[in-house]
Amino acid sequence: MGSPSKTEMQDTLSPIDGSVFVSRPLAGEHQIIACVEQASAAYNRSEASWKNTPLAQRKALCKKAIDQLLSHKDEIATELSWMMGRPIRYGAGELAGVEERSDYMINICEQALADIKLEDKPGVTRYIKRESLGVVLVIAPWNYPFLTAINAIIPALLAGNCVILKHSAQTPLCAERLYQAFSDAGLPEGVFQYLHMSHDNTAKLIANKQISYVAFTGSVYGGQMVEQAASGRFIGVGLELGGKDPAYVREDADIDSAVETLVDGAFFNSGQSCCGIERIYVHYTVYDDFVIKAVALTKQYQLGRSDNPEVTLGPMVRTSAADFVREQIADALDKGAIAHIDEALFPMSQQGTPYLAPQILTHVDHSMSVMTQESFGPVVGIMKVSSDDEAINLMNDSDFGLTASIFTQNIELGIELGDRLETGTFFLNRCDYLDPALAWTGVKQSGRGCTLSQLGFEHLTRPKSFHIKQV
Known part of the structure; x- marks a missing residue:
């Protein structure tokens, strides 16, 4: 030394x-x-x-x-x-x-x-x-x-x-x-x-x-x-x-509960969580309802200085981290994604600062870095799927495997699907939580x-x- x-x-x-x-x-x-x-x-x-x-x-x-x-x-x-x-x-x-x-x-x-x-x-x-x-x-x-x-x-x-x-x-x-x-x-x-x-x-x-x-x-x-x-x-x-943790919302899920849980899982701590939700797959029959409600809830966040007790979304840890997420969003938009949050709703969100508005993207796919590379920031892509098999295949299409979540009221089927996921922790109807009685572990690059x-x-x-x- x-x-x-x-x-x-x-x-x-x-x-x-x-x-x-x-x-x-x-x-x-x-x-x-x-x-x-x-x-x-x-x-x-x-x-x-x-x-x-x-x-x-x-x-x-x-x-x-x-x-x-x-x-x-x-x-x-x-x-x-x-x-x-x-x-x-x-x-x-x-x-x-x-x-x-x-x-x-x-x-x-x-x-x-x-x-x-x-x-x-x-x-x-x-x-x-x-x-x-x-x-x-x-x-x-x-x-x-x-x-x-x-x-x-x-x-x-x-x-x-x-x-x-x-x-x-x-x-x-x-x-x-x-x-x-x-x-x-x-x-x-x-x-x-x-x-x-x-x-x-x-x-x-x-x-x-x-x-x-x-x-x-x-x-x-x-x-x-x-x-x-x-x-x-x-x-x-x-x-x-790292993690690029996915969630799947089945057609029989409690949509209100899934929206509340997954929006929090995506944006708490400004998305700076290894087990935060970074990609969501939603069955086509409930997709529109889920997106509308997720966007409405996301707009309720208050972005600002983290020492302000009224603020619910603070700055990212540094400007370079925020810029990386901005680049991912720009890449997705260039490839056809749609952004649902108007940054003007969050006046503190400005280029050249660590303050970044939360963002929901749709019309996303796995050609976009926002769906494959760890973002570690307040952005989440929501992708429409037509079946359980399609959702499971997309969830496993990742270099990471820390946690994965499925939302369904069919507990038995949910567990069967969970068995097929390549992940360290499987959640059913929740996400972004560590139970001290369970082993915290990951697979692949996690x-x-x-x-x-x-x-x-x-x-x-x-x-x-x-x-x-x-x-």
């Missing part, structure tokens, strides 16, 4: 007005090495090591840390609105999710980490223990900065690992908030730390022999960089990457590994078999 001759600074520009909201020094070589060594020492020290700390104590400390974090929810909501542009009225929602997921993982960890006992053979006892890995590096994104981080942090700590968090340059205060919460809770020194790092130093840290696992959430390109940095080390790498559920603990531990013969 090369250390710069002078301290490099990381500036976080607020999407609200382009100002520098927070500036932090990037860690240099000596600070990074010291952090890793401290984490390794906290994990391995013979007396009072974290891996040997009783599980009941680890549970209590994690619970206390989450309580500490939640005690600052008002300040955190303000920070989120300024760092990544989510309307301040929704700030508490992410922390409610943090509490739900943390509580679930704390409550099931004894079962998830318990020994697997096998039937004894004559004179032989057999069982499998789950051992912690060591130092876990968590690389978290900006769009759901607490939720995505906590998915890996809490089970990693509960399993007896030490954690180093590298957060997005867009949301550095989230790392600091989490560190302060765990510090206030009384975690031993070195068990949970954070680093603000450049991409180059992050890659070098992944290659450090004292890192035992990497949990990454981000883009496909970022996931490729993580895999390359870890190449040849034979460590576990969890990758939660990544590999999983977080949440009992299965999530398996990726943060290793099995150790015991075969004991009586003599």
Whole structure:
């Protein structure tokens, strides 16, 4: 790791007005090495090591840390609105999710980490223990900065690992908030730390022999960089990457419910969600009704500064992200798509800014990038289909496979169709939600590994078999 001759600074520009909201020094070589060594020492020290700390104590400390974090929810909501542009009225929602997921993982960890006992053979006892890995590096994104981080942090700590968090340059205060919460809770020194790092130093840290696992959430390109940095080390790498999540509205669906659910799934967080709805297929018999109602609901959004309590749609994280979506919309229109939202209804939506009106496109097809490439913004294409088979084939026609949704009142048939979808999570009559009891995973370019559920603990531990013969 090369250390710069002078301290490099990381500036976080607020999407609200382009100002520098927070500036932090990037860690240099000596600070990074010291952090890793401290984490390794906290994990391995013979007396009072974290891996040997009783599980009941680890549970209590994690619970206390989450309580500490939640005690600052008002300040955190303000920070989120300024760092990544989510309307301040929704700030508490992410922390409610943090509490739900943390509580679930704390409550099931004894079962998830318990020994697997096998039937004894004559004179032989057999069982499998789950051992912690060591130092876990968590690389978290900006769009759901607490939720995505906590998915890996809490089970990693509960399993007896030490954690180093590298957060997005867009949301550095989230790392600091989490560190302060765990510090206030009384975690031993070195068990949970954070680093603000450049991409180059992050890659070098992944290659450090004292890192035992990497949990990454981000883009496909970022996931490729993580895999390359870890190449040849034979460590576990969890990758939660992109999505181009589809929904299918059958002819027997509750249209009002489907419209309300899918419009929210497409535009909440300005569409900046890996499992947000980016393409919708609607049976031709209910297509017109669905589009009319979806357009009417979309026009009710209030686009504006995310620190305004009245705003329901904030700016995108940066102008370049908004420009990418604008390019997708322009490409679709050039190829025959129809835009249903007049930008004039959203005066804050202007070229050269991260403020972008929500958009619904029809007359779309898979020759258009808006139906194939991840948009990660407030746009959704709606395509008419004539059958279940056509819808399923189009839903599977994607490089991604994170979630997929079907809306129907025929539950049995809906489940049968869900079995045919190439996806990590299948929803029936809902979307854009993570249940902590279910494995969060993806297929194809949406990544590999999983977080949440009992299965999530398996990726943060290793099995150790015991075969004991009586003599």
